[in-house]
Structures are given as C-alpha cells and as structure tokens.
Amino acid sequence: xxxxxxxxxxxxxxxxxxxxxxxxxxxxxxxxxxxxxxxxxxxxxxxxxxxxxxxxxxxxxxxxxxxxxxxxxxxxxxxxxxxxxxxxxxxxxxxxxxxxxxxxxxxxxxxxxxxxxxxxxxxxxxxxxxxxxxxxxxxxxxxxxxxxxxxxxxxxxxxxxxxxxxxxxxxxxxxxxxxxxxxxxxxxxxxxxxxxxxxxxxxxxxxxxxxxxxxxxxxxxxxxxxxxxxxxxxxxxxxxxxxxxxxxxxxxxxxxxxxxxxxxxxxxxxxxxxxxxx
Amino acid sequence: xxxxxxxxxxxxxxxxxxxxxxxxxxxxxxxxxxxxxxxxxxxxxxxxxxxxxxxxxxxxxxxxxxxxxxxxxxxxxxxxxxxxxxxxxxxxxxxxxxxxxxxxxxxxxxxxxxxxxxxxxxxxxxxxxxxxxxxxxxxxxxxxxxxxxxxxxxxxxxxxxxxxxxxxxxxxxxxxxxxxxxxxxxxxxxxxxxxxxxxxxxxxxxxxxxxxxxxxxxxxxxxxxxxxxxxxxxxxxxxxxxxxxxxxxxxxxxxxxxxxxxxxxxxxxxxxxxxxxx
Numbered sequence: 152x153x154x155x156x157x158x159x160x161x162x163x164x165x166x167x168x169x170x171x172x173x174x175x176x177x178x179x180x181x182x183x184x185x186x187x188x189x190x191x192x193x194x195x196x197x198x199x200x201x202x203x204x205x206x207x208x209x210x211x212x213x214x215x216x217x218x219x220x221x222x223x224x225x226x227x228x229x230x231x232x233x234x235x236x237x238x239x240x241x242x243x244x245x246x247x248x249x250x251x252x253x254x255x256x257x258x259x260x261x262x263x264x265x266x267x268x269x270x271x272x273x274x275x276x277x278x279x280x281x282x283x284x285x286x287x288x289x290x291x292x293x294x295x296x297x298x299x300x301x302x303x304x305x306x307x308x309x310x311x312x313x314x315x316x317x318x319x320x321x322x323x324x325x326x327x328x329x330x331x332x333x334x335x336x337x338x339x340x341x342x343x344x345x346x347x348x349x350x351x352x353x354x355x356x357x358x359x360x361x362x363x364x365x366x367x368x369x370x371x372x373x374x375x376x377x378x379x380x381x382x383x384x385x386x387x388x389x390x391x392x393x394x395x396x397x398x399x400x401x402x403x404x405x406x407x408x409x410x411x412x413x414x415x416x417x418x419x420x421x422x423x424x425x426x427x428x429x
Numbered sequence: 430x431x432x433x434x435x436x437x438x439x440x441x442x443x444x445x446x447x448x449x450x451x452x453x454x455x456x457x458x459x460x461x462x463x464x465x466x467x468x469x470x471x472x473x474x475x476x477x478x479x480x481x482x483x484x485x486x487x488x489x490x491x492x493x494x495x496x497x498x499x500x501x502x503x504x505x506x507x508x509x510x511x512x513x514x515x516x517x518x519x520x521x522x523x524x525x526x527x528x529x530x531x532x533x534x535x536x537x538x539x540x541x542x543x544x545x546x547x548x549x550x551x552x553x554x555x556x557x558x559x560x561x562x563x564x565x566x567x568x569x570x571x572x573x574x575x576x577x578x579x580x581x582x583x584x585x586x587x588x589x590x591x592x593x594x595x596x597x598x599x600x601x602x603x604x605x606x607x608x609x610x611x612x613x614x615x616x617x618x619x620x621x622x623x624x625x626x627x628x629x630x631x632x633x634x635x636x637x638x639x640x641x642x643x644x645x646x647x648x649x650x651x652x653x654x655x656x657x658x659x660x661x662x663x664x665x666x667x668x669x670x671x672x673x674x675x676x677x678x679x680x681x682x683x684x685x686x687x688x689x690x691x692x693x694x695x696x697x698x699x700x701x702x703x704x705x706x707x
Contacts, residue, residue: 183696190701215699231701307585311614315659316666324671332666336589347693350683352674362674364684365693372672375681381593383665388594388610391657393602394650396630396640403653405628406642415625415643418461421493423468423509 152343153184153304155199156313156330157270159282159294162323164272164353166197167330169304169338171345172204185349186211188230188273191359196230196239196273197351201304202266202287203258206250210267213246236273236281237293243271244289251289268303273353280355308340309333323352328376331366335377348373430621431462431582433477434591434608435548437560437572440601442550442631444475445608447582447616449623450482461643463627464489466508466551469637474508474517474551475629479582480544480565481536484528488545491524514551514559515571521549522567529567546581551631558633586618587611601630606654609644613655626651 155168168184182204188196198214200207218227219242226232230239247267255265265287272282272294282294284301294301296319302310309332316329327350337344352362366373394405433446446462460482466474476492478485496505497520504510508517525545533543543565550560550572560572562579572579574597580588587610594607605628615622630640644651672683 185696187696187698188700189698191703193701193704305585307583307618308589310618311586312662312666314618315662324673327672328669329666331672332669340585340588340592349696351696363695363698365695366683367693370683371681371685372670372679372683376669379669380665383668384590384593384662387658387661387665388590388607390661391606391610391654392650394605394609395602401650403649405644405648405650407649415645417641417643418463418465418627418629420465420467420641422466423471425469426471 152341153201154302154306154309154334154337154341154344155184155201155270155304156300156302156309156333157197157199157272157282157294158300158317158326158330159272159280159319160299160317160321160323160326161319161355162321163355163357164197164274164280164282164351165323165326165330166199166270166272166349166351166353167327167334168199168349169334169344170347170349171343173343176342179345181345181347183347183349185351187351187363189359190231192276193358194231194273194275195353195358195360196236196271197353198243199270199303201268203263206254206265206267207269209250209254210243210246210269213249214243217242217246217249219245234275235278236275236283239273239275240271240281240283240285240291243269243285244291247285247287247289251287270301270303274355274358276358280353305337305341305344308337312336323354327352331373331376332380335373335380430619431479432580432584432587432612432615432619432622433462433479433548433582434578434580434584434587434611435475435477435550435560435572436578436591436595436604436608437550437558437597438577438595438599438601438604439597439633440599441633441635442475442552442558442560442629443601443604443608444477444548444550444627444629444631445605445612446477446627447612447622448625448627449621451621454620457623459623459625461625461627463629465629465641467637468509470554471636472509472551472553473631473636473638474514474549475631476521477548477581479546481541484532484543484545485547487528487532488521488524488547491527492521495520495524495527497523512553513556514553514561517551517553518549518559518561518563518569521547521563522569525563525565525567529565548579548581552633552636554636558631583615583619583622587615590614601632605630609651609654610658613651613658
C-alpha cells in the first residue's frame with residue numbers, strides 16, 4: 152500500500168509521500184511516489200500516486216508526452232504549455248485513460264483491478280494554486296477551503312490529526328508538521344506504509360521551490376517529531392482524568408441521570424440467577 | 430458500519446461499542462451492539478458484533494439456545510453450563526455456522542456477502558479471563574499479552590492510540606479512557622460510527638459487574654474527554670518545533686547529510702528551463 156497527502160493552504164502547498172510498495176506481505180519494495188514538475192517563473196506541479204504500481208508508473212511516463220487537442224486544428228496542450236491547472240489535470244486524466252485502454256482488458260483477464268489514485272496540485276502563472284484528486288476513471292475533484300487536503304492509500308489512521316489541525320489559514324511549516332505526524336501515526340499502525348518519506352513545500356506565487364527533502368528514520372527532525380509526539384501524547388492521555396464510576400468524587404461523572412427520556416439506558420444484562428448451595 | 434473494541438488486561442476486561450448502523454448513507458439507525466451475559470459468582474461474558482445486522486442479530490438470538498454435543502451421549506453444552514470460555518466461543522462459532530447454513534445461500538442470491546465479526550470475552554469460574562475474535566466462518570483467535578485488544582468494524586482511525594497506550598499492565602480505568610479516546614477519534618473522522626456508546630468494565634475474578642454505562646454526547650465525562658483531548662492534542666502539536674529548512678538554527682534539522690550512501694537523496698525535479706524574455 153501507500154500513504155500520500157496533499158494540502159492546499161492560503162500560504163502554499165504541502166505534499167508528503169511514503170515509499171513502500173507491496174505485492175502481498177512477502178514482497179515489499181521501495182518506490183518513491185512523488186514527481187515534481189518545475190519550470191521556474193512559469194509553473195510548479197507535484198504528482199503523488201497510489202494503487203497498482205505498473206499503472207501509476209505508466210501514467211507518469213505517458214503524462215510527460217500526453218497531448219490534449221480541443222479541436223483538430225488547435226495547438227496541442229501539454230502540462231508544460233497549458234494555461235491552467237484544470238487543463239493540466241485534464242491531461243493527467245487523459246493519460247490515465249490511455250493506460251486504461253492499453254492495459255485494463257489484460258489486467259481483467261488476470262483478475263487484477265484497474266486501480267490508480269492520484270493527487271495532483273500546483274500553480275501556473277496567471278492563476279491561483281489548485282489541488283486535485285484523480286480517480287481510476289480519469290475523472291477528478293478539486294480541493295476547496297472546507298476540505299483543504301486530499302489523502303490517497305492507507306488514509307484512515309492519519310486522518311484524525313488532519314481533521315483537527317488543518318484550515319486554509321494554517322501556515323506552511325505547521326502543515327508540513329501535521330502531514331508528518333499523520334504519516335507517523337500511519338506507519339505506527341500499518342506495515343504497508345514505510346520510509347523514506349518525500350516532503351515538498353511550495354510557497355504561493357513562487358513557481359519553484361527548493362524545499363524538497365527525503366526523510367529517513369535517521370532524520371533528526373523526524374526523530375524529534377516521532378519521539379516527542381509519542382511521549383507528549385502519552386502525557387496528555389495521562390493528564391486527562393480517568394473515569395470515576397462513583398459520581399460523588401468528580402465534576403465529570405461517567406454515570407449520570409438519563410436525560411433522553413429512557414432511550415439511552417445502560418444495557419440490560421442477560422442473566423441467570425446465582426445458584427444457591429444446598 | 431460499526432466500531433467496537435475489547436481489551437484484556439491483567440486487571441480485567443473492557444468492552445466498548447458504538448450504536449450506529451447504516452444501509453447506505455441515507456438509511457442510518459441506532460442499534461446497540463453489545464450483549465452482556467451474567468450468572469453472578471459463576472460466569473460473566475460480553476459479546477460485541479459488527480457486520481450485517483440481520484446476521485449478528487440472528488447469531489445473538491441463536492446463541493442463547495445453542496447446544497454443543499461432543500458425542501451423542503454427552504450432556505449438551507451451552508454458554509450457561511460450559512466449563513471454559515474456549516467452549517463458550519466454540520458454541521458461538523457453531524451459532525454463526527447455523528446462521529450461515531440458514532441464510533448464506535439466499536444472501537448470495539441477493540448479492541449480499543455473509544459478513545459478521547464478533548468480539549467475545551469473559552470469565553468462567555475455574556479459569557482466567559479470555560478474549561476472542563470470531564470470524565464469519567465461525568473460526569476464532571484469542572488475544573494474548575502481546576496484542577491485548579481486538580477491534581471490529583471501522584478499526585483504523587482509532588488504532589494508533591491503542592497501540593501507544595495498551596499493555597497487559599494498564600489499569601482498568603486507564604484502558605476505559607483509552608477505548609473512549611479511540612472511539613472519539615473514529616467518530617471524528619467517520620460518519621458511520623456514532624453514539625450512544627456502551628461501555629462495560631469487568632474486574633478479574635468477580636464474575637459480575639455493575640460498571641455498565643450508556644454514554645451519549647451529553648455525558649459529562651465523555652464531553653470532558655472529547656474537549657480535553659482535542660484541545661490538549663492541539664497544544665502538544667503546537668509545542669513541537671516546526672520544521673526548519675535552514676539547519677543553522679536548530680538541533681533537529683529537516684535537511685541533513687545523506688548517511689545512506691546516496692539512496693535517500695531528495696527527489697530530482699523534472700524541469701523545463703526558464704524562458705528568457707527576448
């Protein structure tokens with residue numbers, strides 16, 4: 152499996168990916184799942200991929216030469232010359248469909264689902280930053296202020312912390328930290344997600360970035376975050392009052408009067424009477 | 430969906446279940462997923478269920494009258510007279526198989542999978558506490574000291590906190606708190622898990638309990654936990670240093686020398702040169 156997250160903030164974009172792939176549990180390898188496209192001063196784009204590795208590698212390969220023609224006469228659009236991220240994402244969707252046409256039938260014969268999930272975001276001069284999630288059918292959705300992030304792959308373990316922290320106003324370094332904590336929780340509970348991690352941070356209206364880093368388990372910042380988060384989470388956990396069953400001793404009793412007119416009563420037990428010794 | 434967790438500690442057992450069921454997103458109802466069986470002084474058992482509601486309700490109904498006969502002559506075993514939790518769990522497995530024989534073919538015709546997942550734990554006088562997870566085929570596994578808990582249903586969101594906190598030495602109130610935090614994270618990120626919650630705490634060698642509570646969103650303890658965990662998690666998050674891209678200013682740089690002989694270098698970008706204005 153895989154875990155990737157892409158975040159769109161007012162201040163910029165954050166992308167993070169793991170690099171573990173597996174075909175079953177006894178065939179685990181390292182493949183990096185991020186591609187960065189950059190034409191300084193003009194456009195900056197990042198692609199994250201999850202799903203079947205042969206499909207996502209083919210999509211990445213084809214994307215570089217994929218051309219979209221609106222009409223037979225019109226100039227062919229590529230990710231390098233199109234005027235909007237929406238068009239760039241249409242080109243990516245078309246690349247997915249080309250791989251589908253080439254491979255889906257044979258994959259189906261082999262009992263393999265055509266499964267690819269992509270996060271694609273960036274900025275092209277003349278418009279604001281945009282972030283998309285692209286599905287196996289080549290269709291896609293765009294992130295909005297209400298949901299400023301997308302996840303692909305093993306997304307559930309690391310979702311709660313994103314839900315708690317991220318808003319469009321979050322600053323870039325904080326969002327990068329949040330993505331790394333989300334990844335750390337995922338790696339703690341799921342073996343199919345693993346290091347090294349690729350992290351990219353893009354500042355709005357720069358059309359390039361030098362904030363690109365590969366993070367392994369010896370990385371000093373990641374080690375601090377991993378250890379610190381684990382320890383402090385534990386301290387927070389310990390600092391919260393344990394449940395008190397007798398409500399005489401606490402302001403926050405676990406047992407209290409039912410205020411729902413009897414709907415939420417404690418469960419009745421199914422009982423057998425105690426046997427009396429004769 | 431559902432989220433249930435059962436925990437076995439040296440000090441006792443903790444069981445927690447939500448009560449949301451859904452058939453699609455437009456048909457959401459409340460069904461409580463815990464059953465408590467108690468014969469004071471002799472045995473105490475709890476059953477948690479996830480999966481297809483018609484199957485789990487049938488299993489619960491049948492379990493009360495299910496009989497296991499080792500040989501045609503032997504006394505029939507029920508959950509009320511068997512001498513071990515292992516036998517009680519075999520009786521539960523047999524109840525699952527009876528429902529399978531009755532319903533699976535018709536469910537298959539309707540395109541519905543025979544899907545039921547159960548957690549079953551407790552203590553029968555004469556042996557230690559035991560905790561089992563039972564699958565759709567009626568087979569089961571038992572919790573051991575290395576993995577002192579089972580989850581069924583939407584288990585991923587709430588798994589990291591269990592992995593961080595629980596050991597067999599954890600005390601009962603702390604484990605109950607941990608289960609509630611795990612449930613809180615799950616409810617925050619997944620609509621298919623919802624209140625009220627049923628919580629039972631059993632102390633070892635008591636063969637009965639009065640620690641049974643139904644927790645709705647007005648419950649003072651749950652509200653304290655929900656608010657406190659969210660706020661303090663945020664404080665911990667804020668207290669951890671943000672990543673610093675320039676390593677002159679920090680002991681824990683995000684960017685550092687590659688110590689892996691070049692394997693974990695930052696990704697190369699795919700670039701196009703900046704266009705020169707003529």
